[in-house]
Amino acid sequence: MEILNAARNEFSGKGYDASSLRAIARLDEVDPEIVHHYFDGKAALFAEAMSIPVNPLFLIDAVLAGPRERVGERLAATFFDIWDSAQGRERLVALIRSAVSHEDAARMLREFLAREVFGKVALSMEVPQPHLRAGMAASQMIGLAMMRYVIGFEPVVQASAEEIVALVAPTLQRYLADDLVGDLTVG
C-alpha cells in the first residue's frame, strides 16, 4: 500500500486526532522513521494525503509572524492567497463537498481545523475560550469559502481578495485576539 493511501485510510477511519504516523507506517508496512523522514509530522502528511495545497505549519508560521493586532488580517490574506489560486480553489471546493456529504470527511476536517489551523492560532493568542474563538473564526472563513467558491454569491465573487480581506480582518481579529468579555455577558 502506498503511504498516502495508507494515510487516507487511517485518517478517514479514525479521524485526525486518533491517527498516528506510527499506525500509518504499520498499514504501509514501512519503518515509521521513513515516514518521519519524508513528512514533517502528522499535519504535513494529512495535508499531503488530502491534497491540501499548503503545509499547515508554514501557514500558521505566516499567520503568527507579525504584530498581534494584525493577526486577523494576516490569517485572511494567507487563506485567500491559497484559495484564489486555481489549484487551491478546486481542492477547497472538493474538501467542502466531501465534508458536507460524508461524516468521516466532516470529522477529519473539524479535527484538523481545531488542532492544526484555527486552534493553533487561537491558542497562541493566550486568550480565554480559545476553542470557541477558533470555531468562530473558522465559521467566518468557511462561510466566505461557501459564498465565494461554492454558492457563488455575486458581490462576494466579484470583490477582490484585498477587499474581502479588509472586510473580514476585523472580524477575525475580534474573535481571535480581542477581549470578548463584554460581548459574552448577555442579558
Next chain:
Amino acid sequence: MEILNAARNEFSGKGYDASSLRAIARLDEVDPEIVHHYFDGKAALFAEAMSIPVNPLFLIDAVLAGPRERVGERLAATFFDIWDSAQGRERLVALIRSAVSHEDAARMLREFLAREVFGKVALSMEVPQPHLRAGMAASQMIGLAMMRYVIGFEPVVQASAEEIVALVAPTLQRYLADDLVGDLTVG
C-alpha cells in the same frame, strides 16, 4: 400538477429571480389569482416549496423591528431561533447539502438570500455597498450553520444559542450597518 411541485420546477429551472407566480400558476394550470390568494408573494411560495420553516417576510419584519444599533443581534437571534429547532435544523442541513452538490439549488439559494433575506436587511440600512455587505453577513451565518449543524465543530455545537448570538452580533452589525470606509482603504 400540484402548486408546490410547479413552484419547485420553476425555481430550480429558472432560479429565484427569473421565476414568477404567473408562470408557476400557468405550469399548474390554475388562475394566478388563486396562487396569490394562498401565498403571500413569491418569497412566501418559495419558502413553502423549499420547506423553509418560516415566511421570510416575517423574518425580515422581526429583524428590522427595533433600534438600528442592535440589528445584528436581532438577525442572529432570529436565525438561531429557527435553526435550533429540530425542524429548522433538519431543513437547513438539507438546503446546504443540496446547494453544495447541485448548481440549480446553489443558484436558487444565492438569489433568494440576496433578494429576500440579507439583501433586504442591508438595503434597509441605507449604507454604501449593500450587496457586498449582505454577502458578508450571509457568509458569517452560513459558516456558523456549517460549523454548528453540518461539520459539527464541538465548541460551536456546545455553545448556547445566546453565546453564539452575543459573539456574532457585533460582526453582523458591522457588516450591515456600520461605516466600513476605514476598513476598505487597504494599502
